[in-house]
Amino acid sequence: MIKKLTSLSALLLAFGCIESPILKHRDASQLRAISLAQAAAPTQTPTCDLSFPTQKLCASWEWIIAPLDSDTRGEARIKFWNADTSSHAGPYVTPAEEVFVEPWMTSMGHGTRPPVVVTPETDPVTGAVLPGQFLAKPVRFIMWGDWDIRLQLRVNQRPVSQAIIPYFVP
Numbered sequence: 001m002i003k004k005l006t007s008l009s010a011l012l013l014a015f016g017c018i019e020s021p022i023l024k025h026r027d028a029s030q031l032r033a034i035s036l037a038q039a040a041a042p043t044q045t046p047t048c049d050l051s052f053p054t055q056k057l058c059a060s061w062e063w064i065i066a067p068l069d070s071d072t073r074g075e076a077r078i079k080f081w082n083a084d085t086s087s088h089a090g091p092y093v094t095p096a097e098e099v100f101v102e103p104w105m106t107s108m109g110h111g112t113r114p115p116v117v118v119t120p121e122t123d124p125v126t127g128a129v130l131p132g133q134f135l136a137k138p139v140r141f142i143m144w145g146d147w148d149i150r151l152q153l154r155v156n157q158r159p160v161s162q163a164i165i166p167y168f169v170p
């Protein structure tokens with residue numbers, strides 16, 4: 001159930017940006033009403049690429065090396081931020097739970113190998129851990145087709161929350 005919901009929200013996010021309300025409403029007075037409403041709102045609703053409602057966290061997934069075939073060992077950066085008080089631009093916050101990444105081919109019911117290792121990202125100069133930022137690698141998909149990258153928060157190795165990043169390997 002959680003998986004379906006998060007998958008749906010990920011899809012909505014993926015296509016949501018295409019259906020901008022501003023583009024739909026060509027009427028000038030409506031455009032003006034929208035901009036006035038935006039101006040009046042003291043804080044904008046923070047964007048949430050991937051939602052973890054229970055933890056009140058949002059996350060983003062950004063490829064550093066995107067696998068374009070089943071051989072490439074991909075690499076991605078994951079960032080978490082507070083859903084209520086922060087945004088895509090940070091500040092970022094480290095979840096209390098363990099961050100886990102599992103590529104899953106839902107249509108065939110299998111995962112991949114080797115396992116994805118998630119490590120805290122560190123400042124390249126000082127070596128200090130960057131809060132809320134993680135590197136995931138290797139992200140390798142063993143066959144072409146549609147995959148779901150399961151981004152999970154785990155407690156005692158049990159998933160307590162999950163968001164899905166759909167990914168197609170050509």
Ligand SMILES: [Cu+2]
Nearest residue numbers: 105108110143
């Ligand atoms: Cu498969």
